[in-house]
Amino acid sequence: MGQAGQNEFLGLTSRTKAQAQNVFSKQNGGTEEETRLLHFTYYKMSQFWKPGTEKPQILDDEEGGILFFSAPPSSSSRFGYSSIEKQRQRLPVYKYRNAILYLVETHATSIIVGETGSGKTTQIPQYLNEAGWAEGGRVIACTQPRRLAVQAVASRVAEEMGVKLGEEVGYVIRFEDLTKPGATKIKFLTDGVLLREMMDDPLLTNYSVIMVDEAHERSLSTDILLGLLKKIQRRRPELRIIISSATIEAKTMSSFFNTRRANGKTVEAIEPRKDPAILSVEGRGFNVQIHYLEEPASDYLQAAVSTVLSIHDQSFLDPAPQHCSRLFVLPLYSGLSRADQDLIFSPTPRGKRKVIVSTNIAETSLTLEGIVYVVDSGFSKQRFYNPISDIENLVVAPISKASARQRAGRAGRVRSGKCYRLYTEEYFVNEMSAEGIPEMQRSNLVSCVIQLKALGIDNILGFDWPASPAPEAMIRALEVLYSLGIIDDDAKLTSPIGFQVAEIPLDPMISKMILSGSLLGCLEEVITIAAILSVQSIWVSVRGVQKEMDEVKLRFAAAEGDHVTYLNVYKAFLQSGKSSQWCYKNFINYHAMRKVMETREQLKRITQRLGIALKSCERDTQVLRKAITTGFFANACRLEAFSQAGMYKTIKSSQEVYIHPSSVLFRVNPKWVIYNSIVSTDRHYMRNVIAIDPSWLTEAAPQFYHHQRGEKVAY
Ligand code: ADP
Numbered sequence: 001m002g003q004a005g006q007n008e009f010l011g012l013t014s015r016t017k018a019q020a021q022n023v024f025s026k027q028n029g030g031t032e033e034e035t036r037l038l039h040f041t042y043y044k045m046s047q048f049w050k051p052g053t054e055k056p057q058i059l060d061d062e063e064g065g066i067l068f069f070s071a072p073p074s075s076s077s078r079f080g081y082s083s084i085e086k087q088r089q090r091l092p093v094y095k096y097r098n099a100i101l102y103l104v105e106t107h108a109t110s111i112i113v114g115e116t117g118s119g120k121t122t123q124i125p126q127y128l129n130e131a132g133w134a135e136g137g138r139v140i141a142c143t144q145p146r147r148l149a150v151q152a153v154a155s156r157v158a159e160e161m162g163v164k165l166g167e168e169v170g171y172v173i174r175f176e177d178l179t180k181p182g183a184t185k186i187k188f189l190t191d192g193v194l195l196r197e198m199m200d201d202p203l204l205t206n207y208s209v210i211m212v213d214e215a216h217e218r219s220l221s222t223d224i225l226l227g228l229l230k231k232i233q234r235r236r237p238e239l240r241i242i243i244s245s246a247t248i249e250a251k252t253m254s255s256f257f258n259t260r261r262a263n264g265k266t267v268e269a270i271e272p273r274k275d276p277a278i279l280s281v282e283g284r285g286f287n288v289q290i291h292y293l294e295e296p297a298s299d300y301l302q303a304a305v306s307t308v309l310s311i312h313d314q315s316f317l318d319p320a321p322q323h324c325s326r327l328f329v330l331p332l333y334s335g336l337s338r339a340d341q342d343l344i345f346s347p348t349p350r351g352k353r354k355v356i357v358s359t360n361i362a363e364t365s366l367t368l369e370g371i372v373y374v375v376d377s378g379f380s381k382q383r384f385y386n387p388i389s390d391i392e393n394l395v396v397a398p399i400s401k402a403s404a405r406q407r408a409g410r411a412g413r414v415r416s417g418k419c420y421r422l423y424t425e426e427y428f429v430n431e432m433s434a435e436g437i438p439e440m441q442r443s444n445l446v447s448c449v450i451q452l453k454a455l456g457i458d459n460i461l462g463f464d465w466p467a468s469p470a471p472e473a474m475i476r477a478l479e480v481l482y483s484l485g486i487i488d489d490d491a492k493l494t495s496p497i498g499f500q501v502a503e504i505p506l507d508p509m510i511s512k513m514i515l516s517g518s519l520l521g522c523l524e525e526v527i528t529i530a531a532i533l534s535v536q537s538i539w540v541s542v543r544g545v546q547k548e549m550d551e552v553k554l555r556f557a558a559a560e561g562d563h564v565t566y567l568n569v570y571k572a573f574l575q576s577g578k579s580s581q582w583c584y585k586n587f588i589n590y591h592a593m594r595k596v597m598e599t600r601e602q603l604k605r606i607t608q609r610l611g612i613a614l615k616s617c618e619r620d621t622q623v624l625r626k627a628i629t630t631g632f633f634a635n636a637c638r639l640e641a642f643s644q645a646g647m648y649k650t651i652k653s654s655q656e657v658y659i660h661p662s663s664v665l666f667r668v669n670p671k672w673v674i675y676n677s678i679v680s681t682d683r684h685y686m687r688n689v690i691a692i693d694p695s696w697l698t699e700a701a702p703q704f705y706h707h708q709r710g711e712k713v714a715y
């Protein structure tokens with residue numbers, strides 16, 4: 001098996017290792033998936049539900065939201081060690097401890113469904129550790145789709161176990177590894193990071209149990225991971241997989257593991273059982289009353305604010321004029337700094353009421369204590385990709401019923417709660433879709449394809465996906481990768497570019513930019529740009545001082561565009577001695593700059609490992625922009641000649657796009673630009689824009705673009 005064979009490949013790069021071992025590339029008529037589904041729902045201590053009898057209800061019908069109000073009296077989470085023990089025992093999952101351990105012992109895959117807050121994420125890894133699954137240097141992994149959740153649950157578990165984070169309990173997110181090899185027993189990581197680890201260790205031999213958490217979210221990486229784990233299981237029967245999910249979506253997962261059942265193949269009774277077990281953790285808290293609007297809201301933000309204030313008014317019997325000052329309002333989103341995260345989890349100050357304004361990260365990924373009221377806007381930001389226009393953007397889109405239920409479920413944990421839905425009941429019943437669309441089916445697949453290729457999976461369309469991606473999206477991805485020189489005529493990774501790109505944990509377009517930067521002698525600059533593009537924004541936005549902010553921005557602004565402007569900011573930041581004061585004065589986000597420096601160091605290390613030269617182009621921005629073009633040529637746009645309004649069209653698909661007001665090129669409108677990403681509100685706006693010369697496009701991607709009649713470039 002894998003382990004023995006691995007040494008033979010030590011001389012090869014990690015990618016070739018995965019390929020040479022041929023771990024995944026065998027696709028012909030799998031025999032591995034003959035998993036027969038056994039509904040194995042546990043609902044009373046040591047009494048199991050048997051197939052063929054009536055199944056107990058898994059989840060009941062309460063529903064969910066996006067702003068959270070915790071009760072003013074503190075339900076403090078600061079307890080001493082023994083209280084933590086007691087608190088652990090009070091969690092719904094505790095009653096199932098033995099059942100879970102039994103299932104994991106006897107089944108290759110266990111699916112555990114339990115509502116948010118029941119203790120799946122924080123407890124199950126500890127149970128496994130207590131039962132010895134981390135003995136002999138083995139590691140228990142628990143994946144999360146979100147980085148913030150990885151950090152939060154890892155610190156919580158370390159706290160519960162009374163150990164220092166980074167020792168027995170650690171975490172890994174992209175560009176941040178807080179584990180200690182040899183000491184770490186429970187490791188939280190993003191599913192994306194686990195996929196990357198697979199490139200070095202295709203069979204994930206370090207892990208005894210892998211818990212794929214929040215599977216109901218159906219993130220792109222979760223789905224890829226599940227497809228691959230299914231294959232790994234065939235080679236490593238001793239590996240245990242736990243799929244945990246907050247919703248009934250688990251059924252999709254079970255049928256995924258059950259696809260071969262229709263073929264009528266039978267499974268021998270061998271240890272461990274290959275048929276997945278499903279366990280449902282029961283245990284609702286209190287009743288949650290649902291309120292709907294009578295008329296649809298025209299502005300959900302306004303509606304949310306007034307709902308919050310009226311809840312606040314009603315529940316304070318003496319609505320003193322200063323009562324608003326009793327509100328303790330905190331934002332919660334994935335880019336939040338560690339200090340701000342701590343505030344979210346810390347007890348509410350006396351006499352105050354906490355209001356948490358959250359993205360859907362609080363829908364299931366994070367458990368916040370003491371929520372009594374939920375206000376559900378009915379929207380979330382979702383990624384949508386259109387393979388025809390080749391535009392992927394984040395749009396504020398309606399949520400599904402399943403999400404609405406999750407949101408409501410966040411109230412009523414400590415006492416009966418209320419959920420205010422900012423939409424009508426009629427809308428909920430008749431118009432909301434039952435489930436969300438898996439990310440796999442609404443994403444740009446470039447990164448996904450390259451990762452599978454790096455693992456030696458060449459027949460990507462024939463891959464056993466939990467949800468099949470759209471063929472158009474797949475074709476687009478192959479096309480872009482081909483033009484980037486990452487895959488060859490046979491759709492195999494090229495050497496060295498393709499393998500090197502796969503090695504860099506960034507969007508392939510950025511990775512390509514980095515590699516070209518090395519060839520063109522501006523690696524110093526491109527890694528700075530890559531690091532800056534990997535944070536949400538380096539600017540802080542402060543309301544009411546837009547004019548001052550714009551003036552400050554002008555000091556750094558470069559006529560070439562945002563990327564060069566960022567370099568100016570970075571240089572000035574270094575010159576200031578990395579001063580937080582300087583950041584404050586210049587409306588620069590100090591935390592983001594720290595993150596940029598860390599990421600840049602990591603990228604430097606990666607490029608050193610790849611053996612590529614770290615050179616600076618000094619002030620030659622043309623070389624730099626050429627390097628950017630080699631990565632982002634597919635995002636080229638041309639200003640419409642007769643447009644007064646700064647309208648551009650993408651070269652590839654003639655989509656109408658505009659420069660985002662946050663760009664230094666807003667209103668400057670150079671004739672030819674390339675952008676980094678699109679955000680769509682009333683229009684498609686290009687973010688991070690740089691001016692280019694159209695001849696660079698044909699230079700960078702001759703197959704993709706070719707000259708026609710003078711300077712007109714056609715796709
Ligand atoms: P699940 O994964 O089932 O949604 P978790 O394991 O995340 O549940 O959380 C279980 C319980 O642990 C929560 O109900 C909450 O009481 C507590 N908890 C989790 N994370 C934290 C935290 N960071 N601070 C305080 N309590 C927490």
Ligand code: MG
Nearest residue numbers: 120121364365
């Ligand atoms: Mg969880």
